Amino acid sequence: MEKMLMISVGVFGVLCFLPFGDLQTTDWCKDAPDLNCWRYIDEKCIGAYEAWAREHCPYRCGYCPNKPPCVDTDTACAAYIKHDHSACSNPTTRAFMRENCRQECHLCHIPGEHSSPNTPPPGTPVPTDGLVKPAVG
Structure with a gap:
């Protein structure tokens, strides 16, 4: 499913909806495709779970060089x-809200953001401009 990023521009309130697809832009550092890592609470990213999180959910948990942006991917x-x-904290809806409504719910904290990022495999080119670029495709 293609996700959209809403950008408000200028004094006139012009809105643009831009497709941004999968924001996991580093090919070697991304969440396992068979897991929905955003369903895991922050505590599953650190402490005793850190090694597991670095391997299976490094993007969601903040162990990639590119961090998840704090945006709402659902316009509703x-x-x-x-x-x-209570949608942001309700046990029934909070996982969905953590994944799709991070900005609206003030859930921009990334558990591993102050830890050193995973290192790329040998020979992997690493962007040096510091920009997060949308994935192609």
Whole structure:
């Protein structure tokens, strides 16, 4: 499913919806495709779980050089919260909200953001410009 990024531009409130696809832009450092790593609470990324998280959920847990941006990937996030004020913390909906409504729910913290990132395999080119670029395709 293609995700959209909403950008508000200028004084006139012009809105642009840009496809950004999968934000995991480092080929060698991304979450395991068979897991939905955003479903795991932050505590599953650190401490006794850090080694597992670095291997299976490095992007979500913040162990990649490129960190997940704090954006809402679902345009209805505000409506979800308006309908259910506890949507961001409700055990039934919080995993969905953590994955799709990070900005609206103020869930921008990345558990491993202050740890050293995973290192690329030998011979892997690493971008040096510091920009997070959308994945191709």
